[in-house]
Amino acid sequence: xxxxxxxxxxxxxxxxxxxxxxxxxxxxxxxxxxxxxxxxxxxxxxxxxxxxxxxxxxxxxxxxxxxxxxxxxxxxxxxxxxxxxxxxxxxxxxxxxxxxxxxxxxxxxxxxxxxxxxxxxxxxxxxxxxxxxxxxxxxxxxxxxxxxxxxxxxxxxxxxxxxxxxxxxxxxxxxxxxxxxxxxxxxxxxxxxxxxxxxxxxxxxxxxxxxxxxxxxxxxxxxxxxxxxxxxxxxxxxxxxxxxxxxxxxxxxxxxxxxxxxxxxxxxxxxxxxxxxxxxxxxxxxxxxxxxxxxxxxxxxxxxxxxxxxxxxxxxxxxxxxxxxxxxxxxxxxxxxxxxxxxxxxxxxxxxxxxxxxxxxxxxxxxxxxxxxxxxxxxxxxxxxxxxxxxxxxxxxxxxxxxxxxxxxxxxxxxxxxxxxxxxxxxxxxxxxxxxxxxxxxxxxxxxxxxxxxxxxxxxxxxxxxxxxxxxxxxxxxxxxxxxxxxxxxxxxxxxxxxxxxxxxxxxxxxxxxxxxxxxxxxxxxxxxxxxxxxxxxxxxxxxxxxxxxxxxxxxxxxxxxxxxxxxxxxxxxxxxxxxxxxxxxxxxxxxxxxxxxxxxxxxxxxxxxxxxxxxxxxxxxxxxxxxxxxxxxxxxxxxxxxxxxxxxxxxxxxxxxxxxxxxxxxxxxxxxxxxxxxxxxxxxxxxxxxxxxxxxxxxxxxxxxxxxxxxxxxxxxxxx
Numbered sequence: 001x002x003x004x005x006x007x008x009x010x011x012x013x014x015x016x017x018x019x020x021x022x023x024x025x026x027x028x029x030x031x032x033x034x035x036x037x038x039x040x041x042x043x044x045x046x047x048x049x050x051x052x053x054x055x056x057x058x059x060x061x062x063x064x065x066x067x068x069x070x071x072x073x074x075x076x077x078x079x080x081x082x083x084x085x086x087x088x089x090x091x092x093x094x095x096x097x098x099x100x101x102x103x104x105x106x107x108x109x110x111x112x113x114x115x116x117x118x119x120x121x122x123x124x125x126x127x128x129x130x131x132x133x134x135x136x137x138x139x140x141x142x143x144x145x146x147x148x149x150x151x152x153x154x155x156x157x158x159x160x161x162x163x164x165x166x167x168x169x170x171x172x173x174x175x176x177x178x179x180x181x182x183x184x185x186x187x188x189x190x191x192x193x194x195x196x197x198x199x200x201x202x203x204x205x206x207x208x209x210x211x212x213x214x215x216x217x218x219x220x221x222x223x224x225x226x227x228x229x230x231x232x233x234x235x236x237x238x239x240x241x242x243x244x245x246x247x248x249x250x251x252x253x254x255x256x257x258x259x260x261x262x263x264x265x266x267x268x269x270x271x272x273x274x275x276x277x278x279x280x281x282x283x284x285x286x287x288x289x290x291x292x293x294x295x296x297x298x299x300x301x302x303x304x305x306x307x308x309x310x311x312x313x314x315x316x317x318x319x320x321x322x323x324x325x326x327x328x329x330x331x332x333x334x335x336x337x338x339x340x341x342x343x344x345x346x347x348x349x350x351x352x353x354x355x356x357x358x359x360x361x362x363x364x365x366x367x368x369x370x371x372x373x374x375x376x377x378x379x380x381x382x383x384x385x386x387x388x389x390x391x392x393x394x395x396x397x398x399x400x401x402x403x404x405x406x407x408x409x410x411x412x413x414x415x416x417x418x419x420x421x422x423x424x425x426x427x428x429x430x431x432x433x434x435x436x437x438x439x440x441x442x443x444x445x446x447x448x449x450x451x452x453x454x455x456x457x458x459x460x461x462x463x464x465x466x467x468x469x470x471x472x473x474x475x476x477x478x479x480x481x482x483x484x485x486x487x488x489x490x491x492x493x494x495x496x497x498x499x500x501x502x503x504x505x506x507x508x509x510x511x512x513x514x515x516x517x518x519x520x521x522x523x524x525x526x527x528x529x530x531x532x533x534x535x536x537x538x539x540x541x542x543x544x545x546x547x548x549x550x551x552x553x554x555x556x557x558x559x560x561x562x563x564x565x566x567x568x569x570x571x572x573x574x575x576x577x578x579x580x581x582x583x584x585x586x587x588x589x590x591x592x593x594x595x596x597x598x599x600x601x602x603x604x605x606x607x608x609x610x611x612x613x614x615x616x617x618x619x620x621x622x623x624x625x626x627x628x629x630x631x632x633x634x635x636x637x638x639x640x641x642x643x644x645x646x647x648x649x650x651x652x653x654x655x656x657x658x659x660x661x662x663x664x665x666x667x668x669x670x671x672x673x674x675x676x677x678x679x680x681x682x683x684x685x686x687x688x689x690x691x692x693x694x695x696x697x698x699x700x701x702x703x704x705x706x707x708x709x710x711x712x713x714x715x716x717x718x719x720x721x
Contacts, residue, residue, distance in 0.1 A: 102143050102191035109140030109184040116180060133180035137167060140183030143191060157332050160186075165335065166366030169359040178687075182366055210281030210302055215246035218290065228297045237291040239284045248300040249291035251276045255472030256287030257449070260555075269449070273472075285449070287472050304580060334365040334670070341674050357676055364669035364683045369662030369690040374399075374655055376695050380702030381651035389635045390644040395655075397630035401613040402652030404645060405593030407543055408586055408607065411554035411561060413600035414617050414638070415568055416530040420451060422458040423511055424527040426502040436524030440516045443468055443476045443488045451512065454528045475514065487517040497522045510563025529560075535639045536568040542642035544569070549592060553582045555603060582607035596631075598641060615641065651701040658694045665690040 116132035119125050141164070148160040163186050170179035215228050218236040228246040231237070236252065239245055245258075257269040260282045269285055272278060278291055280300040297303065338358040345354025378395040385392050392398050412418050425433045437455070441462035444452035456462070465486055468478035475489020487494055494515040496503045503525055506513045511527035543550055551572040554561045561575035574585055582597075583606035589595045590612070597604065597611035608614030614629035617636070633640045669686055672678045678686070 100191065102187070105139050105143050106184065106187040106191040109136045109180070109187055112136035112139060113177075113180045113184045116177060120177070130176050133176040136180035137171070137176070137183045140180070140187035141167065143187040157335070161335075163366065166362050169362035170366075173356070173359050173363070175363070178363065210244065211297060212244045212246055216240070231293050231297060233293055233296065235293040237289075237293060239278075239289045239291055241284055241286050241288060243284050245278050245280055245282050245284065245291065247280045247293055247297050248295040249278055249293045251278060251289050252292045253290035254288050256289050257285035259283040259285065286470055301579070334362065337670070337674070338362050338365075353676075357674060360673045360679065360683055361670055364673040364678070364687075365666060366687070369665065369687070369694045370659065373658035373662050373694045373698065376698035377651060377655045377658060377701045380699050381647065381654075384702045385644060385647055388643065388647075389633065389637075389640055390647075391632040391634060392644075392648070393630050393632075397613060398648055399652055399655060400594065401596065401615075401631055401645065401648035402650075403594040404548065404596040404613055404648075406549045406551065406589050406595045407641070407645075408551045408553050408582075408589060408595060408597045408611065409540075409570065410582075410597075410599035410604050410607075411552055411556055411564060412530060414598050415536050415552065415564065415570075416532050418530060418600070420454040420512070420528050420530050422454050422526055423529045423531065424506060425458075425524060426499055426506070426527070427524040428497070428499055428522050431523045433524070435518075436516050436526060438462060439480065439486050439518055439523060440488055440514070440526055442480055443478050443486055447476070451514065451528050455526060480518070484519050488514055491515060494522060496525065499525050508559060508563070510560035530564075532564055532568050533636070533638050535637055539638040539641055540569040542639065543645070546642060546645065548642075548645070551585075551589060553577055553585060553597075553607065579603045579606045583610040586610045596645070599629075615644075654697060654701040658697050661697065662690055662694055 112132045113136040116129045116136065119132060120129035144160045145164050148164045151157070152161065163182055167179040167182050170176070170182065211228050213227075214225050215231060216238040217224050217226055217231065218238055223238060231247055237246060237249060241256070251272050251274055253274065254272075255274075256272050258272045258276075258278055259269045260279065270276075272284075272289060277294075278289070280295075280297070280302045295301075338361045341361055342351075342355045342358035345351070345357065374395045378398055381398055382392045382394070392401065409415055422437075425436050427433050427436050437459035440455050441459035442465040444455045445462050445464035446468065463481045465478035465480050468476055470476055471489065471493065474493035475487060477485075477487045480486050491503055491513065494517050496515055499515070499522060503513050503515070506525065506527040509527075509529075511529040513525055513527050515522055516524050516526065540550055549572075550570045551574065552561060552565050552570045553574050555577050556575055558573075558575040561573050565571070565573045574581075577585070582604065586595055586597050586607045587610055594612040596613040596615055597607045598615040598617065599605075599608055600617035604616075608616065608629045613631060616629035616632040617638075631644060633644070665686065669678065669683055673683050
């Protein structure tokens with residue numbers, strides 16, 4: 001596997017534990033649209049524009065800084081899977097695997113190699129088989145040999161260097177089929193990993209789609225429709241009911257409620273009055289607002305989310321590949337050993353014999369089993385997980401997930417259903433629960449407010465009240481069918497009277513409480529809350545049994561968050577968070593061990609990207625949450641999380657076993673071939689046997705996660721599995 005960008009120059013890898021910089025100090029407008037990558041072709045610049053972020057609205061790749069068509073990552077020269085990856089052309093479906101040049105070249109290498117084997121074994125045409133093997137070498141080698149040569153020119157060695165030398169040595173010894181197999185296996189492993197990482201980044205488009213195509217601005221007392229990119233600080237936006245806010249700003253006139261779930265995760269719309277800050281992508285409710293722009297589109301909250309996600313994804317993937325750490329000292333050691341065998345042996349013996357032994361050592365040291373040990377385990381483990389409703393995005397994600405010791409959980413939509421419901425009705429003396437719900441439902445009968453849906457679910461098909469009018473920021477007023485004046489609203493708009501203690505108690509339990517009044521007297525209180533998922537308690541308990549620390553991160557208020565955390569068993573709570581706050585907290589949690597972040601919405605995207613493993617709730621999640629995450633729970637059952645974690649831990653153990661097995665065989669082959677104990681045929685046979693053992697071991701990871709969840713951790717067992 002390839003290393004980090006520039007990781008093969010011997011420099012230490014950057015640590016995963018790192019604080020996030022203040023997004024306001026590095027907003028998206030100053031985030032690197034082009035990131036210098038000295039280990040890419042010509043030490044050039046690789047294009048890192050996101051689709052649709054250019055000011056002119058064009059696909060922002062612009063054709064600059066891309067590697068030649070067909071070239072994949074620089075092998076051991078760079079190793080960043082997205083470095084040099086061509087952008088999708090017009091009409092191409094983004095993310096389709098056949099649009100990856102690396103995948104196509106690896107597939108071609110596989111076809112040529114298999115054709116050569118069949119030709120050699122079944123038809124007996126060695127010349128034709130040799131030509132097919134040569135084609136396989138050319139196709140597979142094209143994905144990493146050019147990068148290897150560029151890296152060598154700069155004095156950098158990597159696993160691609162060893163694979164290239166091993167292929168050349170096999171060819172010189174007349175084993176062209178062995179060289180073709182090496183080229184195919186290595187190119188296939190690289191191509192699949194490259195495609196998975198590149199596909200993950202495309203989910204950022206969903207963030208940019210939250211910004212409306214047009215915005216209405218008040219200039220000189222007149223309304224004008226402009227593109228959001230033309231907005232400047234100080235402009236006055238007119239946001240009509242139901243419209244999305246084009247960029248961050250402060251309300252200067254009007255009253256309304258704003259659905260901020262896309263940015264803050266708040267499950268209930270918040271009141272927006274003069275002086276209230278609003279964010280890009282949030283949805284205005286029932287009243288018109290005049291908003292003073294405080295940030296350009298390129299610097300607003302959504303752009304900062306894009307910046308955080310893009311930066312964190314760029315650092316992921318290659319750093320988590322186990323084989324890279326083994327390959328770094330192995331490559332120069334093998335090359336030096338082969339050179340010494342050839343040189344010293346030629347001085348004291350027959351040069352022809354010792355040069356041939358040196359080439360056999362190179363073939364013996366080819367990390368063929370390494371190249372397939374991780375992919376085979378990943379394919380088996382990912383397939384088993386998918387059959388259980390869990391999507392794991394590749395080997396890096398699987399390996400990282402298996403090391404998790406801390407799980408950070410979003411509240412709304414993850415621990416809760418994201419469906420507010422009536423949890424309590426407190427009638428005033430002399431009134432009944434049915435009277436309270438009937439009056440409340442009559443006023444809410446034609447309302448679009450999320451709280452109205454909860455009340456109507458508790459009291460369906462009411463007789464609608466007449467002359468219902470909204471009182472901005474307070475509630476509703478109207479007249480019942482029999483002519484009784486009705487009001488519904490928050491405490492303060494309606495005096496709770498004898499219900500004051502009950503209102504305080506319900507609010508302390510984390511419920512949104514509204515009062516109902518008839519004919520000037522309070523008749524009752526209705527408490528509404530987003531209830532926890534029924535399986536949340538069991539899921540959290542299972543994580544604790546595995547030795548995992550759980551933390552809740554939410555945009556909701558502290559009182560609501562702590563009430564729900566107590567219900568589900570989470571003891572550590574961080575509330576009133578914006579997306580960048582969640583990302584910073586996830587980075588800080590790493591001091592306790594590798595962190596998994598579980599979320600379901602756009603507002604969770606930065607934290608999902610910052611965590612060692614991002615886990616999206618698939619059924620409720622937005623596209624960007626699923627694309628940004630490393631793992632997606634495709635159903636709504638949170639118990640799949642501890643099952644998936646237990647599966648990842650077991651698969652990681654299998655992966656490590658395969659790496660140790662292949663490494664042990666390699667360490668045995670090198671000295672035996674160096675002293676002539678094993679010839680080329682024996683070395684190749686042993687390599688094949690090692691591959692069979694690695695494959696057989698990797699298949700064990702294909703057992704589906706247990707339906708009854710993980711077992712309790714044995715005393716003294718490490719959390720990392």
